[in-house]
Amino acid sequence: MNKSIAVFTSGGDAPGMNAAIRAVVRMAIASGYEVHGVIRGYQGLIDDNLRPMDSRSVSNIIQRGGTILHTARSKEFMTDEGQKKGAANLARRNVSALIGIGGDGTFHGLAALSRFWPGQIIGVPGTIDNDLFGTDYTIGYDTAINTALESIDRIRDTAESHDRFFLVEVMGRWAGFIALDVTVAGGAEYVVLPESGESLQQIADLLEAGLARGKRTGIVVVSERGKAGAVHEIAEKLEQLGRHEYRVAILGYIQRGGSPTARDRILASKLGAYAVQLAAEGQTGVMVGEIAGKPVATPLEQTWSRRDEKPLDPFLMEILPVLAQ
Amino acid sequence: MNKSIAVFTSGGDAPGMNAAIRAVVRMAIASGYEVHGVIRGYQGLIDDNLRPMDSRSVSNIIQRGGTILHTARSKEFMTDEGQKKGAANLARRNVSALIGIGGDGTFHGLAALSRFWPGQIIGVPGTIDNDLFGTDYTIGYDTAINTALESIDRIRDTAESHDRFFLVEVMGRWAGFIALDVTVAGGAEYVVLPESGESLQQIADLLEAGLARGKRTGIVVVSERGKAGAVHEIAEKLEQLGRHEYRVAILGYIQRGGSPTARDRILASKLGAYAVQLAAEGQTGVMVGEIAGKPVATPLEQTWSRRDEKPLDPFLMEILPVLAQ
Amino acid sequence: MNKSIAVFTSGGDAPGMNAAIRAVVRMAIASGYEVHGVIRGYQGLIDDNLRPMDSRSVSNIIQRGGTILHTARSKEFMTDEGQKKGAANLARRNVSALIGIGGDGTFHGLAALSRFWPGQIIGVPGTIDNDLFGTDYTIGYDTAINTALESIDRIRDTAESHDRFFLVEVMGRWAGFIALDVTVAGGAEYVVLPESGESLQQIADLLEAGLARGKRTGIVVVSERGKAGAVHEIAEKLEQLGRHEYRVAILGYIQRGGSPTARDRILASKLGAYAVQLAAEGQTGVMVGEIAGKPVATPLEQTWSRRDEKPLDPFLMEILPVLAQ
């Protein structure tokens, strides 16, 4: 019997997941594997909701946002019983390698599953937050920053016309990558990051100084803290500190969707293919990534434990105040 | 001395305002007028903040969102004294016709001003809400619905992947045009309009029925009521009525900005030019518009008093439930 | 037995065709019909290549360009034998109404088929060229002009940077609608239309005059004549007449594809639904359209024979030279 690979997506969806699925399926078939797609992530493993996939299953999905395999939060899979059920299904179907596309939650799940299942586990970094050690960029990040940037460009039109100050909240969970990149690319005045906290007095002073120089308008980008909404509180405090009104925009879920950019499609294609190559080599317990343009593999556990070794770009932090004059 | 036209933008900004300014300026110059741009709407009239404009002043602005003349809310202009100041400045500068691009607030202002100033007043409909009688579409509407639609397309990616229900709030002040058009174009399941109120039980039942048919996901578009935020309350009530969670997205200010679409640039060009032609013919107290493809003029007062004679598209309302199966 | 509707797409594809198919299918089912999709247009009729469609068949296609039913040029269908084969298949399957989405070629085919088949024939205008009498706009037109406009905006960046003159060829077959709308929306200097021919001397003089006024760059939009390529000859002749170089861009096939705009999705939804309503009323031999915002029906033969009664917008033609200063 042929060896068999199962692939699933889990966690928050990210643009480029479909391109990754496509690459996994086609590389697997070319390498002699049978391929199963698991529907709805870990819940699908528990429910034995797998479907066979071939080359045609993934035609015309490279440009699509979202994931054709769906995703779900599975409380059941957070229990040993749930994981054992999933393991039993994988064993019965003779799956030799399981490829999970998602974020650190997905990789925690793979690690937990491996206590009950001896097959190979390989992770592919699919999340817009880019908060995984072991890869310069995660699949979905480039699209998310461009989506946020389009929104910033639109908001700037109205901010400029009305002489308004805007606070714009972007996603990122607890990482400031999206916020920093979008601040620089959008020509915004200031960024409020989770890593460094905010000095509201500093923001108020900066915008006041700009006003003195003739800048009647400004945009401050705020990174969410774990989830959406912190920006409202920041707006209130700022209004107490100064004389201005602040309009608020929460970009929200649009950052998760949309047709993936070129870079996301290419990264997803490379990482999906590489994951299969590693499986064929017998590897397990790693996440594929791209560092300095080269495909690399990182032990799953390090993708979250060494997160702090992936700092915000120091050069960008350094030049941001100068660019934002 | 040459006759002189002054042009300004006022109220909420709308994509296409710059294209309208450009058409006004170039048609005015071609018709032998001098042209002044008023900076920051009615406040600019009060502050005598006018600047001469020529053909080159409006080069390369047709594709830009926002307005190069800025806009502002002027409390001072809401008083007779403010209006008299504005009138005095226009008189001193020998302006013969004043063209105001904006919404009904702008036109109320023109009417008020005309009590103190004998010059010609002409309105151009620039607002994303499309809530003005006298024109099939207002400048900015087409861009706003396409912006909202892009966001709906992105949200659908994540809704589909996660099997989620979303409530998406769009702009429109008290008009449901944006919401209805976006619901149809976005393939959403239901629309909650200000005109008709909502039956939350109906929405809950509809989504429940869809679930029974295998539709695990859905999008409901909600029109704002005057301003943003009603959607949160609707989400809470819906969650009490059924078993689902609802994610919320407020599209907000992105709907005001961005590069105008082809239709908005063309409409703006036509209406800006037509406004100048009417001025040259001696007309006053009207808003230019386009109805059934033809340029028309409507007495300013009717643009808001006859608003109810511009209903939502009845055929669209009729077929929406069928399309949304 | 249930009455049955068959729907197909034919001719050049146009964005919004899928939205129209979706509306036909869902309105038909809601009206008690069975629905068949014909694959590959008239060739599919000949090959009896029909497949049953239900509401789920058309889920998630509203935003997709192209047509899920494909299209093809069928030489065989241009013969009586071919048409008789198609008629026989329709008869054997008990189809009562055939809805064809396409351009005048599609409608000629419907008319020809009706000599051999007694069922109802209804046309839906799907073509980017907008060259059909009986509707203000055809499905696909709005998307095409916006696609062309994006390209013009990009070309302007490079034209402005390099002080170059560009000739940009757009589609339209023998109609100048796309060219005229794109010229106005793109702020281009001149348009060369099939309807009016071109005076190359006029173009050369216009650009020369602009140069004297400091305009070192310009864009001239050229409408294709039946097919692509005329622009090369125009560029050569212009270069002989003056001192400038002209760069050439042929926008080509990108104008046919892409996600449909809001207006195209809405128009397609309305017209697809209306076609089914007309079928249910027993109508035949007509094309559905929208005029002045209302759904209308026009005898098929008039859609091409009265084409001249749908002129280019005279007001736009009048103001174009002024706007382009």
Next chain:
Amino acid sequence: MNKSIAVFTSGGDAPGMNAAIRAVVRMAIASGYEVHGVIRGYQGLIDDNLRPMDSRSVSNIIQRGGTILHTARSKEFMTDEGQKKGAANLARRNVSALIGIGGDGTFHGLAALSRFWPGQIIGVPGTIDNDLFGTDYTIGYDTAINTALESIDRIRDTAESHDRFFLVEVMGRWAGFIALDVTVAGGAEYVVLPESGESLQQIADLLEAGLARGKRTGIVVVSERGKAGAVHEIAEKLEQLGRHEYRVAILGYIQRGGSPTARDRILASKLGAYAVQLAAEGQTGVMVGEIAGKPVATPLEQTWSRRDEKPLDPFLMEILPVLAQ
């Protein structure tokens, strides 16, 4: 007297050039320099066409394609006399450092100028072709591949609908970077690169094999060879080799324009700032670049002489045939 920096753009324009100019100007001012912008590249140096720039000169340009400083081909600058004139102007104006944003042509010019002018010369890589050693990506590349990708996505709609094969020519001069990335990202079937030549027989066989498997449609991406047009010849030869028709699309100049993507704006901001930092450190004769996420400096001459050490991504080349099944 203050030290002074002059900045110019030259060669083909690229999206992000304005973002780079902005970063140069603001970093220079923050570092105590006066700043001059040279209008129209090397011709501006000869004509002494410089204008002072301050922080406000570069407001709101980060999102704009093209270059506000224009660019031009200067035959005069290719002569010693021309270069001496430029040198004399720089000397008379006391410019201490000259920053040129462009491609290798621009850097050749800097090197030549330095024979007659003792000031610092620093290059910034602005070209869509990405054919410069010393940086992973050039400013403009990311936008160009996304523009090409949008076009491919649109063409795919029409190719799929019509069962057609398309040959799509992209830019790149003599480098295949754009072609390779766009082929992978667009899910195209085959790429024809300048580096490796083409085997038309291979393409014909591949498409024939696909047809046998049910793939009636395909896209082949062709890299231009120095300039546009090679694709026509390839189409003719392919038509002789097989039974298919091939439609041709030359994407052309749209690849040069448009609003820069997030990555291009960020890269441009970093490299523009870094160029000024190097000037302040007294460096000369180098091009700034980014390699593995870090800012680096490379001797100008190596940017073209070591071009071969920047190969196409070997992993991408390896997996492309598998992905394209």
